[in-house]
Amino acid sequence: MKKIILTIQDISLGGGGERVVVNLANAFSDLGYKTQILSISFQNKKISYKLNEDVELIILDTNNQLSLLVRISKKIPKNIFHIFKIFFKIYTNYKLNRVKKELFSFKWSKNDIIIDNVLQNNYFLPAIKKNKDLNIFKLIHLDYDNFYRHCKYMKDLKYYKSLILLSNKQKHLWEKSNNNIYNIANFIPFTPLKTSNLSQKVVLSAGRMDKGDQKGFLRLIDIWEIIQKDENFKEWKLHIVGDGLLKEEILHKIQAKKLEHSIILLPFNQNIEEEYLKASIYVMTSHFEGFGMVLAESASYTIPSIAFDINTGPSDIIDNKKSGFLIEDGNLQEFANKLKILMRDESLREKFGKNAKEKVQKEFSQEIIMQKWEKLINS
Structure with missing residues (x-):
């Protein structure tokens, strides 16, 4: 049986992307796949969504130093941020390179299916280049314009086995980066037993x-x-x-x-x-x-x-x-x-x-x- 590995920047954040990853992990687990979530960092005390007990959680930056720096940087007044910026950039690059090295040294199996949900940093590029047979898919959570605006690594998308789009409407734009594209939307994990009566204001x-x-x-x-x-x-x-x-x-x-x-x-x-x-x-x-x-x-x-x-x-x-x-x-x-x-x-x-x-x-x-x-x- 294949092993499913879902990667994300920080699974402890309570947003839509994190919910999608948890839903997918639970669904693959329910189907009998050995499933892991690989979270680059973990800045909160717990996951905001219910995770199946047999889904393994792996955290790379266990000290959360990268997340801490990001939080600190957002609170620094703009007029003095330039003083902190050089140190922040050097240390952030150091931590990112450490993460890339850890992923590079992982013993990936040919049966591993990696679904990458990380937006801003292509942590997997060294590992992909090392192992051309790596089954790694990029799940895109944003539309093309905003992914392009937020991500500096558009050119690296060609190394992924496939791109997974939540909507097919901009497929022609993504084909410039990778022509192996699939459209798979998010799902509703359960059908509610109750519904709104629509009478409340x-x-x-x-x-x-x-x-x-x-x-x-x-x-x-x-x-x-x-x-x-x-x-x-x-x-x-x-x-x-x-x-x-x-x-x-x-x-x-x-x-x-x-x-x-x-x-x-x-x-x-x-x-x-x-x-x-x-x-x-x-x-x-x-x-x-x-x-x-x-x-x-x-x-x-x-x-x-x-x-x-x-x-x-x-x-x-x-x-x-x-x-x-x-x-x-x-x-x-x-x-x-x-x-x-x-x-x-x-x-x-x-x-x-x-x-x-x-x-x-x-x-x-x-x-x-x-x-x-x-x-x-x-x-």
């Missing part, structure tokens, strides 16, 4: 509050300000679930706009089902996504969604005007207009929610997606 959004505001929470606050100017929606609440470096800035913006009474910030919780069951509408205001796992999850609870129609992600999950609304990216007023339509009309929410659940059950079930993975790794 709660709009939900969730995600990591990273420094760059990938999830677009700052513009979501602007949209909610438009909503709250209408007296018809004063009883509605916006619940935002998440944690991260941007949380303080998000809170300040809410306070500056005097929206504390209607926007509730909630910490990330393993049992996010409670929030789905309270919600009648899900909103995604991301600037970019690879897939949009929370959209699929909310659909499984029969919740209709509204999202900006960015390059990839929402349009793979939402059928416009059938299971939700897709809005031209950046058009905050139109987003607010469509949100008002769903807030007014419970029967429309029920219709969209029913269609949303049917779609994700048909296209994004664990059984269907894992069949694609097994076909790929056994080909």
Whole structure:
């Protein structure tokens, strides 16, 4: 039986990428594969998602020195950061090279299947060049434009056996780096036994509050300000679930706009089902996504969604005007207009929610997606 090794920068972070890796590890384990997660670092005390007991966790940077440096660097004022920058760069390169050497020295088997989820650093390049028969796949979690912007190692993608895209819409762009491309979306790990009754006056959004505001929470606050100017929606609440470096800035913006009474910030919780069951509408205001796992999850609870129609992600999950609304990216007023339509009309929410659940059950079930993975790794 093949061994599955899933790599990631830090499995202890509570984001969508980490959840995908845990879901995949559990699914491969359930199918009888010996499964490992290889985490470059581990800066938090525990994993945010439930991991099967027979999935082995390997941590390379056990002292978390690299993660600690990154956290420190983000807190240093910009006007003095240049003093720290040289030391940071030298030490970071030293630690990265140590990680590469460790991976290089691993005794990889020809039966090992490595699924690499690390974005910014190509740790595996020396090992790939050493062993041309290494079965290593790159799972891309971002759209092409943002992967290109974040990653300095586009040229190295040609060394991977295959690239796995969550959406097929930009395949022609990725072919410049590697022409062996497969489209395998993320899956919903379970079908909820409960669904939202869609009668509660709660709009939900969730995600990591990273420094760059990938999830677009700052513009979501602007949209909610438009909503709250209408007296018809004063009883509605916006619940935002998440944690991260941007949380303080998000809170300040809410306070500056005097929206504390209607926007509730909630910490990330393993049992996010409670929030789905309270919600009648899900909103995604991301600037970019690879897939949009929370959209699929909310659909499984029969919740209709509204999202900006960015390059990839929402349009793979939402059928416009059938299971939700897709809005031209950046058009905050139109987003607010469509949100008002769903807030007014419970029967429309029920219709969209029913269609949303049917779609994700048909296209994004664990059984269907894992069949694609097994076909790929056994080909």
